[in-house]
Amino acid sequence: MTAISNKIINRLTLYHCILKYTAKDQTNISSFEIADLLNLNDSLVRKDIALCGVLGHKKQGYFIDDLKKAIEQKLGFTEHKEVFVIGAGNLGTALVKYADFKDYGIDILALFDNNVDKIGQEVNGKRVLALKKLEDLVARINVKNVILAVPPQVAQEVTDYAVKCGVRFIWNFTPTVLKVPKSVTVYYENIVSSFMQMRNSTIS
Amino acid sequence: MTAISNKIINRLTLYHCILKYTAKDQTNISSFEIADLLNLNDSLVRKDIALCGVLGHKKQGYFIDDLKKAIEQKLGFTEHKEVFVIGAGNLGTALVKYADFKDYGIDILALFDNNVDKIGQEVNGKRVLALKKLEDLVARINVKNVILAVPPQVAQEVTDYAVKCGVRFIWNFTPTVLKVPKSVTVYYENIVSSFMQMRNSTIS
DNA sequence: TAGATTGTTAATCGATTAACAATC
């Protein structure tokens, strides 16, 4: 299985959205239809799909059920990954309630926060725990992935603590760049950057 | 001014985060330091910075204040852009409360929702209005940019209505691909895709 | 001075597009 680039992953995810919602009433879809919805080149769409091991049909395009399953397989929707959320503020809460997360293989187990008013509460059926319990939980249930959704001012400090607890993967929703040892990976969910990209290609 | 690619915008935004938080106690920073924090090639960093019109200094790197201002200028942080948020659920609310948005030139004016319990309330000082008032507001204050944060099941329907109201730019936070006329631009904030990217490069 | 670091060129690498034969 060849490595699959982030750009391709991004497109495959969008194709999946089309199959799940936009084209849910059709049985087939052509590379032209997909390309048109996303403003892509049709050859590119066919190449991406070929990568998933799906064969199309002349004059008919691709069967939606097949393609949808193939993308789910390729991207691993069914191999669930467990994560903790650090920060039970608005964003952390929104992520925990994000309806479709579970469908895509993201299992949020619990939230962590320092705020005594929040500790002990439940969000969408998940407990909010004291941050100081993180070390114990990482060790006990061996979950080393966290979503970081704290205020940017404390992001580094919380990260240092999380790394000390044994966390290895950080999905960073704060607008900060984190200093971590080489053994820890940070993924930047750069909302501000998308806004800049959007602004740059708009006029009004 | 040459067009600046989305990849470069993304990196410049991350450099800005470094200058604002990670390196806030330094006066200078080298391309090596930035490259190291983000796992990038140092030549690439220097090229990006050159694009902002900033000159570095041998042995000292770049002056943080200069570089920060140059990035803000290049990306247009100060040219504020006004947007409406459609959907006053968890995600919409979290976005409206997103502390630093305003610093980056995003001005959220109001929220729109269909839920009578929410209409009339305030979120972070912004009014929640009935969705049916969108047409009037778009016409009256000439704001044609919206952030879409509704459940995926109704995303297309709400989009059709928004387009009818005159909306031209949609920053789509729902996991859907939208059918829109060619005159309307959709930006996909693909949270699920980042998760897939993250999963693909991790083991545990 | 020696070392650090820039700015920039040329080389490389990877991603996208164009084109088209195959065929349903």
Next chain:
DNA sequence: TAGATTGTTAATCGATTAACAATC
């Protein structure tokens, strides 16, 4: 049959990296 659409090759385009002279 004629038209639509795939799968794939070769050509193009764009982005990244390597290398290094310049110089503080």
